[in-house]
Amino acid sequence: MHHQTVIVVGASSGMGLAAARLFLERGATVWMVARDMERLQNAASSLGSERARVLSADVGSDEGRARIVAVAPQVDHLVITAADLVYKPSQALCEAEVMRAVRSKVVGPYLLAAACAARMPEHGSITLVSGVAAERPIAGGSVTGMVNGAINAMVRGLALELAPIRVNAVSPGWVDTPFWGQVASAERREQLFAAMRDKIPTRRISTVEDVAQMIEVAMTNKAVSGTTLYVDGGQRLV
Numbered sequence: 082m083h084h085q086t087v088i089v090v091g092a093s094s095g096m097g098l099a100a101a102r103l104f105l106e107r108g109a110t111v112w113m114v115a116r117d118m119e120r121l122q123n124a125a126s127s128l129g130s131e132r133a134r135v136l137s138a139d140v141g142s143d144e145g146r147a148r149i150v151a152v153a154p155q156v157d158h159l160v161i162t163a164a165d166l167v168y169k170p171s172q173a174l175c176e177a178e179v180m181r182a183v184r185s186k187v188v189g190p191y192l193l194a195a196a197c198a199a200r201m202p203e204h205g206s207i208t209l210v211s212g213v214a215a216e217r218p219i220a221g222g223s224v225t226g227m228v229n230g231a232i233n234a235m236v237r238g239l240a241l242e243l244a245p246i247r248v249n250a251v252s253p254g255w256v257d258t259p260f261w262g263q264v265a266s267a268e269r270r271e272q273l274f275a276a277m278r279d280k281i282p283t284r285r286i287s288t289v290e291d292v293a294q295m296i297e298v299a300m301t302n303k304a305v306s307g308t309t310l311y312v313d314g315g316q317r318l319v
């Protein structure tokens with residue numbers, strides 16, 4: 082990854098931040114992208130690298146994607162962990178809420194992948210993050226299941242169309258990230274994680290570092306394209 086440029090959309094938090102940290106350790110220049118500039122700058126400072134660059138942009142908007150594409154004349158790898166999801170029963174959802182999730186996790190990443198591929202060398206790669214809700218949704222999380230399933234399907238078609246650039250999905254199980262602050266109190270989250278820890282085959286909740294490592298595999302293994310790499314401790318089986 083030395084001397085290569087990686088764009089990470091969703092890099093101010095959770096898995097995206099862990100991925101940015103790993104790629105900087107590997108010697109890459111990393112463009113860290115998210116919407117909230119202050120959080121992004123704090124995240125970049127925490128990494129302490131001159132090769133970390135920041136850009137505030139919304140992957141769900143035309144204007145945001147245009148700014149992401151414009152930052153680097155050549156991009157070696159694109160990683161998208163961003164998601165702006167909604168947790169509610171389907172009958173309580175309005176179209177705007179559903180579309181916000183779909184724009185951030187499906188339509189935006191799809192269009193950004195296509196646009197970035199045009200600036201990528203043949204060894205380039207695109208890695209999207211889906212998630213266990215595609216196979217094991219929870220009640221109130223049907224939109225998350227829908228968008229994750231769309232990503233797993235999307236990478237197969239894009240791998241054919243954008244070849245020889247490789248396109249893959251990484252699918253995590255539950256991971257302790259700031260995302261959980263949006264859906265459960267700290268106490269409730271601990272209860273849910275404890276119950277899941279007892280149930281899943283690995284008997285541990287996966288970490289952001291586990292996910293970053295799998296994203297690196299998707300980026301660097303030249304034989305991996307058009308597939309979903311599961312990093313869920315076997316959660317989709319239980």
Ligand SMILES: NC(=O)c1ccc[n+]([C@@H]2O[C@H](COP(=O)([O-])OP(=O)(O)OC[C@H]3O[C@@H](n4cnc5c(N)ncnc54)[C@H](OP(=O)(O)O)[C@@H]3O)[C@@H](O)[C@H]2O)c1
Pocket residue numbers: 090091092093094095096097114115116117118120138139140141162163164165166185186210211212213214253254255256257258259260261
């Ligand atoms: N955590 C889990 O248990 C879990 C499980 C399975 C799958 N996943 C998936 O894994 C991915 C990463 O999750 P995480 O837990 O690391 O999330 P997180 O900690 O909430 O971080 C999300 C990141 O995406 C950015 N973002 C959100 N919407 C964006 C947009 N429209 N444009 C640009 N950036 C945007 C956020 O910053 P701003 O808000 O400032 O833009 C933030 O940097 C997501 O796709 C999530 O659905 C998570």
